[in-house]
Amino acid sequence: MSRISVLLPMLQSWSCHNCGGCCREHEITITELERQRIEGQGWVPADGIPADRPLLVRGAGGWRLNHRDDGACVFLDDGGLCRIHSKHGESAKPLACRMYPYAIHPAGVGLTASLRFSCPSVVQNLGTPITGARVEIESLAAEALQSKRAEVVCPDLRAGLEFDWGRLTRLLAWIERGLEQSGLSMSVRLQRLLLLLELLEQASAEAASEESFGHLLPALYATVERAFPGDAVEASQESRPQRIARMMLRQLVAQLIRHDTAETAAAGLSRRLRLLLDGVRMTVGLGVVPRSPDPNSVRVAFVERLGLAGQRRGVRFSELERGFGGGSPEIDELFHRYFHVKLQGRAFCGPAFYDYSVIDGLRSLVLMYPAVLWVARLRAAGEDRGVLQLRDVQAALAVLDHNFGYSPVLALRSSRRRVQQLAQLQQIAPLVVWYGR
Numbered sequence: 001m002s003r004i005s006v007l008l009p010m011l012q013s014w015s016c017h018n019c020g021g022c023c024r025e026h027e028i029t030i031t032e033l034e035r036q037r038i039e040g041q042g043w044v045p046a047d048g049i050p051a052d053r054p055l056l057v058r059g060a061g062g063w064r065l066n067h068r069d070d071g072a073c074v075f076l077d078d079g080g081l082c083r084i085h086s087k088h089g090e091s092a093k094p095l096a097c098r099m100y101p102y103a104i105h106p107a108g109v110g111l112t113a114s115l116r117f118s119c120p121s122v123v124q125n126l127g128t129p130i131t132g133a134r135v136e137i138e139s140l141a142a143e144a145l146q147s148k149r150a151e152v153v154c155p156d157l158r159a160g161l162e163f164d165w166g167r168l169t170r171l172l173a174w175i176e177r178g179l180e181q182s183g184l185s186m187s188v189r190l191q192r193l194l195l196l197l198e199l200l201e202q203a204s205a206e207a208a209s210e211e212s213f214g215h216l217l218p219a220l221y222a223t224v225e226r227a228f229p230g231d232a233v234e235a236s237q238e239s240r241p242q243r244i245a246r247m248m249l250r251q252l253v254a255q256l257i258r259h260d261t262a263e264t265a266a267a268g269l270s271r272r273l274r275l276l277l278d279g280v281r282m283t284v285g286l287g288v289v290p291r292s293p294d295p296n297s298v299r300v301a302f303v304e305r306l307g308l309a310g311q312r313r314g315v316r317f318s319e320l321e322r323g324f325g326g327g328s329p330e331i332d333e334l335f336h337r338y339f340h341v342k343l344q345g346r347a348f349c350g351p352a353f354y355d356y357s358v359i360d361g362l363r364s365l366v367l368m369y370p371a372v373l374w375v376a377r378l379r380a381a382g383e384d385r386g387v388l389q390l391r392d393v394q395a396a397l398a399v400l401d402h403n404f405g406y407s408p409v410l411a412l413r414s415s416r417r418r419v420q421q422l423a424q425l426q427q428i429a430p431l432v433v434w435y436g437r
């Protein structure tokens with residue numbers, strides 16, 4: 001097979017720090033070949049695997065690795081290491097385990113790599129620059145694609161307006177330039193981006209065509225910069241987002257925060273009822289915010305290793321509406337890296353993101369900013385702090401990005417309609433400003 005070239009994000013580092021989170025929070029579906037390989041590895045209880053259950057089970061999606069009652073993969077040892085890896089080497093593990101936290105996405109004839117910020121090491125930028133892992137990532141991409149490689153059609157710019165990968169690359173280069181402007185707060189950088197999307201949405205098909213796109217982009221950017229020449233004035237009570245917008249944001253948070261694992265699936269009807277009730281409480285937004293336990297990765301990486309206390313007390317919805325000092329340079333830098341990785345990896349639209357158009361996908365990505373800051377506020381208020389720390393935001397991002405592009409609930413038409421409705425109401429920017437302060 002010819003060598004596969006993968007575009008990598010420049011700003012991101014990563015290496016695994018064995019929190020064991022991905023081995024508890026993901027169902028690992030395996031191929032028939034992987035099933036045969038694992039069965040041929042001769043596992044016996046003396047290796048430390050559980051004796052009371054099969055190692056592999058067959059579900060709706062095919063064969064997968066089984067889990068213990070506490071949710072851990074049957075091959076996870078007490079030190080957070082994989083027994084297959086320890087006994088037979090990394091290459092003996094299923095591809096899905098070796099791939100995480102990378103995500104490979106098509107971009108025309110080429111490929112791009114994104115990373116999942118649900119891994120605490122990714123969110124904290126721990127390890128070595130991933131550009132140094134090029135050979136490994138390209139080999140994983142080749143294995144994942146095998147003979148299935150074909151050119152994937154670029155998502156529409158907006159519903160019904162065809163686009164191509166070349167124009168998308170040019171658009172993303174302009175967006176990245178805007179997001180790099182560290183002299184401006186992230187809140188202003190995102191308001192500029194939202195205005196650009198609004199203008200692009202209104203552009204005629206001719207203006208967005210291959211011939212004119214090169215002229216359109218600088219003209220739109222000049223308009224955007226004139227509209228937001230510097231940092232905006234402080235958000236006031238008058239700039240508070242509409243009640244319906246804050247409700248829709250809470251609904252989005254409720255969907256992003258939900259982690260379905262083998263352990264929670266086994267919890268059955270009572271858990272499903274509780275989730276339903278929590279969803280209603282998040283929509284209504286009165287009283288105390290429903291508690292949502294941290295996923296294992298966040299508990300190990302942030303609570304046990306970094307001493308973040310986790311939510312100690314019940315927090316009222318109303319407490320999350322005041323300012324929390326969200327726009328510190330280090331928090332802005334975290335979001336900048338996050339957006340860079342998702343943009344560079346094309347992880348926000350098309351086949352990587354529920355077949356969203358480019359504009360709907362970019363708006364969904366921007367909505368991660370107020371959604372993450374809402375959850376970070378909840379963490380800080382639960383510890384009786386009135387100002388956000390970087391760790392609050394890192395932990396919140398690790399929780400929410402788990403589902404970004406991966407939750408079947410977010411694939412529903414109602415989720416896409418919510419993004420479109422917020423845009424029509426012109427409420428995404430107010431949400432960014434309100435929860436970014």
Ligand code: SF4
Binds near residue numbers: 017018101119121297
């Ligand atoms: S979540 Fe990240 S740091 Fe934790 S075990 Fe998985 S890859 Fe390693």
